[in-house]
Amino acid sequence: LNTVSGVGVDQELISAVPSHNPTFVERNFTAEEISYCRSQPDPAASFAARWTGKEAVFKSLGVSSKGASASMKDIAILPDESGVPQVTLTGDAQAAAASKGISKILVSLSHSENVAIAFAQASS
Amino acid sequence: LNTVSGVGVDQELISAVPSHNPTFVERNFTAEEISYCRSQPDPAASFAARWTGKEAVFKSLGVSSKGASASMKDIAILPDESGVPQVTLTGDAQAAAASKGISKILVSLSHSENVAIAFAQASS
C-alpha cells in the first residue's frame, strides 16, 4: 500500500512546444486544459509546463512509449483550488495505470523564462 | 504511514535570484543559511539552489501560495554532516505541514553554471 512504483522527469524548451499550433493543442490537451492555459499570464509557458507534466506522468507509469506521435490528451493536469496540479487519467493512460495497480499520481510543474520542467510520481 | 502526500519541483536562473540584495536575503534566509551560502565557493549559486529548494518544499506542502512576496524564511535548508540537505520548518510552514499530517520532507538541490533546480517530497 502506498508503494511508489515509478517516477518521471521531463524538461522542454518552452519554444520547442508548439502551443501556437491548434492541431497539436487539440490533439494533446483537454478543453479544460486549453481554457486554463489560455487564461494564464503566459499561455505558451503554461502549455509547455503542462506538456512536460504529461510526459513526466507517462514516464512514471512505466509502460512502453507509443512513439512521439501518441496523443497525451488522456493525461490531464489541472490545478485544484489551492493551485496544486492534479492528474486525471482517461483511456489508454487510465488502463495502463490500472494494469500496474497505480492509484495515485503526484505531479509538480515549473517554468523559468525559457525552460519548463516537471516531476511525477506514481504509487499504489 | 509514510505515504507521500506531495511533490514539488522548481528551477530558476541563478542570475534571476537577487542574492546580492540584502533585503531579499534577510527576508528569506535564516542566519545559518546565509552563513552557509556565503562560505561556499559560489555563494550566488548556493543561494539560488537553496531558494529553489524552498519553493519546491513549499509546493510539496500542497497549500495555497501567499503570493510572490511571502517570506520563505520559515523553510530552512541546511546540509547535515554527510552533505545531505535537511529541511527545518518553523512558523506558517510548520503549521501548514502539521495541518496536512506531513512529518517528513526530503529535498535535493542541483545547480549547473546558470540554472538551479530542486526537488522536494513530503510524506506523512
Next chain:
Amino acid sequence: LNTVSGVGVDQELISAVPSHNPTFVERNFTAEEISYCRSQPDPAASFAARWTGKEAVFKSLGVSSKGASASMKDIAILPDESGVPQVTLTGDAQAAAASKGISKILVSLSHSENVAIAFAQASS
C-alpha cells in the same frame, strides 16, 4: 516498509559531460552502458543523461561524497524492455545502500537539446 529514505536531482549541460573522453567513459560507465549509449541517436546526450542519473542516484543514497573524482561505475542505469531505466548497484554503492536499508531505487532521465537532468528516489 517502502519508506522513501532519500531523493536526488541532478542536471548538467550536455557539453560539460566529457563523453568523448575514453578515460572518463571507461572509468564511470559499465560496458553495457557504453554499448547502449553508443547505439543511441545522440550518444553524447545519452551519456550525459545517464551521468546525471548516476549523480541523482548517489544523492538519493544520502551518503558522503567521495569527491568529484570518484568512479560512478558502480551505479549502472540501463533501460528494461519497456524503456524504463533500471538501477543496478555494485561495489561501494551497493554497500552504501545496504547500510542504509535501501532496497529499491527509481530513476528518471530527460534531456533537451543542451541540458540533461535526472531524478532518483531511494526507498526501503
